Amino acid sequence: MESQMLRYTLDKLDKLDYTKVCNKKVDPKFELGAVLRYFDNEVPILFNNVKGYDMDLIGGLYGSRNIFYDLMDTEKENRIHKIIDAIANPKEVKRVKDGPIKENIIKKNIDIIKLLPIPTSHEKDSSSFITAGMLIVKDPETKDIHMAVRRFQINSKTNISTLISGASPHLRELIKKSEEKNRPIECAVVLGYDAEYLIASQISSSKYGLDKHMVYSALKGEPLEVVKCHSVDIEVPAYCEIVLEGEIVPNKKVVEGPFGELMGYYGEVAPNPVMEIKTIMHRNNPIFQHAFPCREEHLSNGLIREAEVYSSLCNVVDVEDVNITVGGGCRLHAIISINKKNEGDGKSTILSALGSSKDIKHVVIVDKDVDIYSYKDVEFALASRVQAGEDVVIIKNCLGSGLEASHVYKGLSDKMGIDATKPLNETSFERAIIPEYENIDISNYF
Ligand SMILES: Cc1cc2nc3c(=O)[nH]c(=O)nc-3n(C[C@H](O)[C@H](O)[C@H](O)COP(=O)(O)O)c2cc1C
Known part of the structure; x- marks a missing residue:
């Protein structure tokens, strides 16, 4: 549906006057991140002149509460109830045969370093990183879907490492089991999604064990339209911008990091699983989605945690x-x-x-x-x-x-x-108030 994923989001942000456009040539190494950081990642910025690339890049999309509320058609007072309601009442997705994501399918001579304007953000980062990629993995036995934002270190034209944190024990277990059987796991990385997709992705699997695509449908109030990937048995949003398809390679790990992490420190450097990319699908004139690591864009995770704390206190x-x-x-x-x-x-x-x-x-x-x-x-x-x-x-x-x-x-x-x-x-805590203060229209006085 045209009302789903990044293009619709950009139209809406434009109408609400949230987006800045950067026409100046910007280096994806450090300079682009510096511009985003200047605005605390609270302002969506469309970079249409990334040095060395034809592809546009959007950053700073989801770093502000007000943007989230506007994009999700909610407000501060109701957002927690909206999220709890969607978790409690997930809705079906709509499976379609085709969609804009299939406009271009690349199977040969894949080179993500040449194709995608992937930024390097911090001085000691080990490489450039895809920071907003939504990793979707299907359990070959249970057919359960694991879907969450993960970061990806770029190792070569077709190879990326992913970090699966300890907060995702189910996916870690799945990877461990596949390694014991020396069996690759099919996966896809989705870029170019909307606020509801990001929010749904931040729900903790170990807590709820939900199909997050169905939570999206409930949050959005309409079924998520999904298409099957070209080369793997995984469904992705029909209207997203870019999909990297491939598999997590068993028993092959590459050292990942350093990477400027949550709270602005460099995280652990360790061998982590790798994904080999087999196919790339993208829309015509795709827009690359970037999240400046690693603080403000974690607001989506915080919004889910607010709903969790609220529920546990109720x-x-x-x-x-x-x-x-x-x-x-x-x-x-x-x-x-x-x-x-x-x-x-x-x-x-x-x-x-x-x-x-x-x-x-x-x-x-x-x-x-x-x-x-x-x-x-x-x-x-x-x-x-x-x-x-x-x-x-x-x-x-x-x-x-x-x-x-x-x-x-x-x-x-x-x-x-x-x-x-x-x-x-206790009367000594009575707050001094000015009667009718809330009703004063200050423009009448000047
Ligand atoms: C911008 C952003 C980047 C993230 N990067 C990672 C990451 O690299 N590795 C990871 O395990 N979690 C990362 N997360 C957190 C997970 O997406 C989040 O904990 C999710 O709920 C995990 O889902 P799961 O419980 O289904 O595994 C990131 C979240 C955001 C918003």
């Missing part, structure tokens, strides 16, 4: 909203507002939130009159509603996030929660 307290912050890598920090009804609600929220994921390291709990997206407001609550001796909870030596440098250094993480809610029925 049975405990009257939870208002959850902000998994960008400064905490969209994984490590949560600010949570509650409608406090009992004196123990703040501490109970701390326990449930810290226990909901090994990645969450620090949480701050506030009352619902505090804006959890305003650091000024959160600091106001910390300054005026917290007594450290009573309101700070520290749990030492927990399992933490493998993507967090101080945890990697120590092997364990201390977790901390701050209960910044005010006591119930």
